[in-house]
Amino acid sequence: MANLFSPIRISRLSVRNRIIMPALILNYPINGFDVSDEWIRFYRRRAKGGAGLIIVGACNVDQAGKMDLHQLGVDRDEWIPSLEKIARAIKDEGAVPAIQLNHAGRYARKSITGIDPVAPSAIASRYTGELPRELSSEEVEVIIRSFAAAACRARVAGFEAIELLGATGYLISQFLSPVTNRRTDRFGGTEEKRRTFVREIISGIKEAVGNDFPLIFRQSALDNVPGGMDADDQLNLAKELKAWGVHLINVTAGWHDAPINQIGPSVSHGHFIPYATRIKETVHLPVSCAVRITRPEQARLAIEENKLDLVTLGRALIADPDWPRKARIGDDEFIRQCICCCNCFDRAFAKEGIECSVNAALDDDVVEPAANPKRILVVGAGPAGIEAARILAKRGHRVTVLEKRDRLAGRLHAAAKPPYKSEINSLIRFLVNDLKSLNVPVIKEVDFNALADRYDGVILAAGAKEKTISIKGMENMPTYTCNQILDGLVTPQDPVVILGAGLVGCETADLLSREDRDVTIVELEPKPLRDMGVTLRWGLLKRLRDAGVKIYTSSSVREVREGQVVIETKDRSFAVKAGCLVQAIGFEPAQSRIVEAVRNSGLPFCVIGDQKAPRRIKDAIHEGYRAGTAWVDGLE
Numbered sequence: 001m002a003n004l005f006s007p008i009r010i011s012r013l014s015v016r017n018r019i020i021m022p023a024l025i026l027n028y029p030i031n032g033f034d035v036s037d038e039w040i041r042f043y044r045r046r047a048k049g050g051a052g053l054i055i056v057g058a059c060n061v062d063q064a065g066k067m068d069l070h071q072l073g074v075d076r077d078e079w080i081p082s083l084e085k086i087a088r089a090i091k092d093e094g095a096v097p098a099i100q101l102n103h104a105g106r107y108a109r110k111s112i113t114g115i116d117p118v119a120p121s122a123i124a125s126r127y128t129g130e131l132p133r134e135l136s137s138e139e140v141e142v143i144i145r146s147f148a149a150a151a152c153r154a155r156v157a158g159f160e161a162i163e164l165l166g167a168t169g170y171l172i173s174q175f176l177s178p179v180t181n182r183r184t185d186r187f188g189g190t191e192e193k194r195r196t197f198v199r200e201i202i203s204g205i206k207e208a209v210g211n212d213f214p215l216i217f218r219q220s221a222l223d224n225v226p227g228g229m230d231a232d233d234q235l236n237l238a239k240e241l242k243a244w245g246v247h248l249i250n251v252t253a254g255w256h257d258a259p260i261n262q263i264g265p266s267v268s269h270g271h272f273i274p275y276a277t278r279i280k281e282t283v284h285l286p287v288s289c290a291v292r293i294t295r296p297e298q299a300r301l302a303i304e305e306n307k308l309d310l311v312t313l314g315r316a317l318i319a320d321p322d323w324p325r326k327a328r329i330g331d332d333e334f335i336r337q338c339i340c341c342c343n344c345f346d347r348a349f350a351k352e353g354i355e356c357s358v359n360a361a362l363d364d365d366v367v368e369p370a371a372n373p374k375r376i377l378v379v380g381a382g383p384a385g386i387e388a389a390r391i392l393a394k395r396g397h398r399v400t401v402l403e404k405r406d407r408l409a410g411r412l413h414a415a416a417k418p419p420y421k422s423e424i425n426s427l428i429r430f431l432v433n434d435l436k437s438l439n440v441p442v443i444k445e446v447d448f449n450a451l452a453d454r455y456d457g458v459i460l461a462a463g464a465k466e467k468t469i470s471i472k473g474m475e476n477m478p479t480y481t482c483n484q485i486l487d488g489l490v491t492p493q494d495p496v497v498i499l500g501a502g503l504v505g506c507e508t509a510d511l512l513s514r515e516d517r518d519v520t521i522v523e524l525e526p527k528p529l530r531d532m533g534v535t536l537r538w539g540l541l542k543r544l545r546d547a548g549v550k551i552y553t554s555s556s557v558r559e560v561r562e563g564q565v566v567i568e569t570k571d572r573s574f575a576v577k578a579g580c581l582v583q584a585i586g587f588e589p590a591q592s593r594i595v596e597a598v599r600n601s602g603l604p605f606c607v608i609g610d611q612k613a614p615r616r617i618k619d620a621i622h623e624g625y626r627a628g629t630a631w632v633d634g635l636e
Contacts, residue, residue, distance in 0.1 A: 011214040011247040015052040018310040023057035023100035025348040033078040041363035047093030050324030057100030061150040065103030074150040087158035098161035105171030106132035120181040127256040148204035161214035169255030216248040221275035224254035251276035261539040265340040265420035277307045296327035337426040346533035357618035360625035370395040374456040382410025384609025385461030386431040387624025393438040414486040418507035464587035464610035473560040478580040482508045493579030501528035505584030513547035587614035
C-alpha cells in the first residue's frame with residue numbers, strides 16, 4: 001500500500017515521495033533576466049526540507065501574459081541561465097524541478113506589462129477592473145506556439161516536468177469557460193470548441209518536447225463563478241486531458257473572480273479532496289490536490305486511503321520547509337504549521353515580496369551557531385519572546401525567560417478563540433514544544449537589579465495591555481474588554497455594544513454573533529477592519545452582515561445610560577439598547593518594574609513585539625527572530 005513517502009512515477013519521471021510544492025508568487029527581485037539569490041535559496045530550502053516535486057512559477061509565456069512585476073518568464077532565451085540555477089538548486093537537494101507555464105489573459109495589468117490585457121472575449125474582470133481586448137484567431141495561434149517554445153526553453157534549463165495553469169481564472173480557464181469565452185470562431189461556441197485552445201497547447205508541447213515528457217495540468221475542482229464550469233464540467237474536462245496525454249492532474253479551487261472565500265480558514269481542511277478523488281476514480285491518472293491541506297495526519301490518510309496519489313502543499317511548505325522531513329520521522333508536534341492568516345496572499349495581491357507570519361526567514365531559516373555565545377534574559381513569553389528565546393538557544397546562547405503568567409504564548413490564546421482562528425493553537429504548540437525541547441529555563445520572578453551582572457543583554461518582550469477609555473455614565477453599565485470575553489472570564493449581557501471595529505473588535509463580534517447575541521459595533525474611523533489584510537477582510541465583514549451585526553462608522557459613544565448607549569455620528573445622535581459595553585479600542589505596551597529596571601540598568605537591550613508597539617503575530621515572530629540573530633550578533 002502506498003504512503004506519503006512512497007516513490008511514484010509520473011510518465012518517465014521518478015519522484016521520491018508524494019509531496020508537491022506548487023507554483024507560488026514570490027515577487028523576489030529580478031534584474032532584467034537575472035534572479036536574485038533569494039529565488040535560489042527559497043527553492044533550494046524547500047528541496048532540502050524533503051519535498052518530492054517542486055513546481056516553479058507561474059512563468060509567463062509572453063509579455064502580454066505577465067501578471068507580476070517580479071515574475072519569472074520563459075518567453076525568451078535570456079531567461080534560461082536564471083532558470084538553470086533554480087532547476088539545479090532543486091536537483092542538488094534530491095527533488096524534481098518542474099515549471100508552470102501560464103498566460104494571465106484578462107488578469108494581466110497594463111501597468112505591469114505596458115500592453116492592453118487580452119482575452120478570448122472583451123469581458124472585464126472584477127479581479128482587476130480592466131477591460132481586455134479580444135484576441136484575433138491569428139493571435140490565439142501565436143500564443144499556442146509560445147507555450148510550445150516555452151516548454152523547449154524549460155527543458156533546456158533542466159526542468160523535468162511541465163505544468164499548465166488551467167485553473168483559477170487565467171487564460172486557459174478563460175477559454176474553457178462560457179462566462180469569458182463568447183467567441184464564434186474555432187476557439188469558441190460549443191464546449192468542444194472552447195477546449196480547442198488547451199488541446200492545441202498540449203499537442204504543441206508534446207510535439208516540441210516529446211510525448212513522454214511529464215505534463216501536469218493544474219485544474220480547478222470547480223470555478224465557483226456563476227455560470228462557470230461546475231464539478232461535472234471539470235470532470236468531463238479531466239477525461240479529455242487524459243485522452244490528450246496529460247500525465248498528472250493537480251487539483252485546486254476556483255477563480256480569483258469567485259464571490260466566495262476559497263482559501264481562508266472558513267474553508268474546511270481538505271475541502272477539495274473529494275473533488276480530486278472523484279477525478280482520480282474516473283480518469284485513472286495520478287491526481288494531487290491542493291488548498292487547506294496542512295496537517296501531516298490528513299496528508300498521510302489521503303494517500304493511504306487511496307483518495308489521492310499525491311498532496312500539494314503550498315502554504316504548509318512556506319511556513320515550514322522541513323514539513324516533509326519532520327512528518328517522515330513522526331515529529332508532527334514540531335512542525336510549524338500554517339495558521340491560514342493569508343499574509344502571504346495579501347503580499348501577493350499587493351505585488352510585494354512573499355512573507356510568512358510564522359516563518360521570518362523564508363529563503364534560509366537554518367540559523368548559524370553563535371561565534372561568541374552570550375547570556376541573555378528574555379522578559380516575556382509571548383510569541384515574540386519565545387521566538388527570540390528559541391532562536392537564541394538554537395544558536396548556543398545561554399537564555400533565561402522571565403514570564404509571570406502560568407501559561408506561555410501570551411495573547412495567542414485569546415487570538416485563537418474567535419471563529420476560524422483555532423489554527424493559531426498549532427503555533428502555540430510549536431513555540432512551546434520547541435522552547436521546552438531546548439531546555440530553556442522559564443522563571444516567574446527575578447530581582448533584576450541583584451542579578452543584572454549575570455546577563456550580557458536583555459530582550460524586552462513583555463507584551464501589551466488593553467486600552468480603556470472613560471465615557472460619561474459608564475458606571476451605569478457592565479463594561480468589559482475583548483480579552484476578558486475571549487478568555488472566558490466574563491459573560492456579556494445582551495445586547496452587546498462593542499467600541500471599536502478593528503480586528504479584535506470585529507472578531508469578538510463574530511464570536512458573540514455565533515452565540516445568537518445582538519451585537520452593535522461603533523467605530524471612529526470611516527471604515528472597519530483597517531488593520532486586517534484584504535484576503536480575509538471581506539469574508540469577516542460578510543459574516544458580520546449575514547449575522548445582523550450593525551456597524552456604525554465615523555461614530556462614537558457619547559454617553560452610557562441605564563440600558564442604553566448613545567451613539568453620535570457626524571450629523572446625528574441616537575440611543576441603542578445595550579446590556580453591556582465592550583471596549584476594543586486597541587492595546588498599549590505593558591509596563592512593569594522589571595521593564596523600568598532594564599531600561600535603567602545600562603545593559604544593552606532591545607524591545608520587540610507588542611512591548612514595542614502592539615501589532616500582528618507576524619510582527620512579533622519576525623522581531624523575535626531578528627533579536628535572536630542580528631541584534632545579539634551586534635553585542636560586543
